[in-house]
Amino acid sequence: MKENQEFSKKLIAWYLDNKRELPWRMTKDPYKIWLSEIMLQQTRVAQGLPYYLRFIEAFPDVRDLADASEEQILKLWQGLGYYSRARNLHHTARYVAYELNGNFPDNYSDLKKLKGVGDYTASAIASICFGEPTPVVDGNVYRVLSRFFGIETPINSSKGIKEFKRLAEILIDKQQPANFNQAAMEFGATQCKPQNPYCLHCPMNDGCLALQQNKVAMLPVKLKKQKVGQRYFNYIVFVSEDGKTLLRQRTQKGIWHKLYEFPLIETRALAAEDEVLQHEMLSGCTSVSLYNETPIVHKLSHQHLYTQFWIVKVKALPEKGIATHKVQDFAVPVLIANFVAAFDFK
Numbered sequence: 001m002k003e004n005q006e007f008s009k010k011l012i013a014w015y016l017d018n019k020r021e022l023p024w025r026m027t028k029d030p031y032k033i034w035l036s037e038i039m040l041q042q043t044r045v046a047q048g049l050p051y052y053l054r055f056i057e058a059f060p061d062v063r064d065l066a067d068a069s070e071e072q073i074l075k076l077w078q079g080l081g082y083y084s085r086a087r088n089l090h091h092t093a094r095y096v097a098y099e100l101n102g103n104f105p106d107n108y109s110d111l112k113k114l115k116g117v118g119d120y121t122a123s124a125i126a127s128i129c130f131g132e133p134t135p136v137v138d139g140n141v142y143r144v145l146s147r148f149f150g151i152e153t154p155i156n157s158s159k160g161i162k163e164f165k166r167l168a169e170i171l172i173d174k175q176q177p178a179n180f181n182q183a184a185m186e187f188g189a190t191q192c193k194p195q196n197p198y199c200l201h202c203p204m205n206d207g208c209l210a211l212q213q214n215k216v217a218m219l220p221v222k223l224k225k226q227k228v229g230q231r232y233f234n235y236i237v238f239v240s241e242d243g244k245t246l247l248r249q250r251t252q253k254g255i256w257h258k259l260y261e262f263p264l265i266e267t268r269a270l271a272a273e274d275e276v277l278q279h280e281m282l283s284g285c286t287s288v289s290l291y292n293e294t295p296i297v298h299k300l301s302h303q304h305l306y307t308q309f310w311i312v313k314v315k316a317l318p319e320k321g322i323a324t325h326k327v328q329d330f331a332v333p334v335l336i337a338n339f340v341a342a343f344d345f346k
Contacts, residue, residue, distance in 0.1 A: 011204070033128050034104065143220050154223045154253075236281065
């Protein structure tokens with residue numbers, strides 16, 4: 001028990017001396033904490049911070065976010081990835097604004113009932129905003145605990161998830177749960193990093209079992225992921241004589257749901273021009289030109305997309321289009337956004 005208290009005291013002391021000054025650490029507003037936690041899931045602080053600031057400027061409180069259109073939110077979220085987070089964000093904002101009169105639940109159990117809010121986010125909000133001693137366990141915390149206590153149970157196994165949660169519940173400082181949780185996350189993010197952690201100057205190194213047993217690089221243990229699949233995307237970029245192109249909204253569930261993209265032909269391997277020309281949407285076209293000789297490989301967590309952009313200049317579009325200069329107004333995957341930024345539609 002005394003050792004656990006010593007661990008918590010050292011961790012919090014380190015945090016108070018070394019924490020980064022971040023905007024969501026200067027408030028206990030549940031809306032702002034919730035927004036930051038949703039954005040930072042599977043996202044580095046450096047990447048998520050500009051998005052957080054833009055969202056707070058556009059939607060200062062939960063009612064503003066609730067009143068926005070889904071397209072506005074997806075456009076502002078563009079490039080942050082994992083777009084289901086943005087859709088869940090909007091759903092929950094509407095529920096809190098319209099059903100709870102703008103007030104977030106003040107406890108872990110009720111917070112966890114909100115769409116898109118899991119154990120980690122509910123624990124963060126409950127501890128930071130309402131002082132409830134519910135520990136957060138994210139990737140950074142897994143790494144700190146597995147190394148310090150020499151735990152080799154895989155962190156992505158059901159047994160590991162329960163084991164680390166129980167340990168965090170024992171360790172959390174009941175008097176200052178917000179500081180403990182933020183300390184554990186910050187320590188993993190900046191001190192006990194995945195690669196090349198600062199073990200020599202670590203305030204916890206005298207008790208770290210991984211360091212003593214020379215296992216720092218081996219911990220935490222993670223079960224192997226499923227094999228990453230490969231898909232081959234061919235985007236057809238129509239350009240008509242009157243300066244229009246086609247965008248279509250992805251309606252099927254899966255990646256980029258409800259985002260916009262150019263007409264897509266998916267093939268089993270990299271496509272040649274004659275294969276693309278065989279598609280019915282190009283009926284009557286005599287030729288297309290390949291924009292990128294080398295496929296762009298867009299890597300998602302479970303699949304790699306090998307992407308080619310085909311430029312098709314036509315007198316008139318096969319269906320109603322939009323002016324090419326308005327393409328940038330639509331919420332599109334970052335893959336499309338990068339192409340639009342580089343391609344000259346003139």
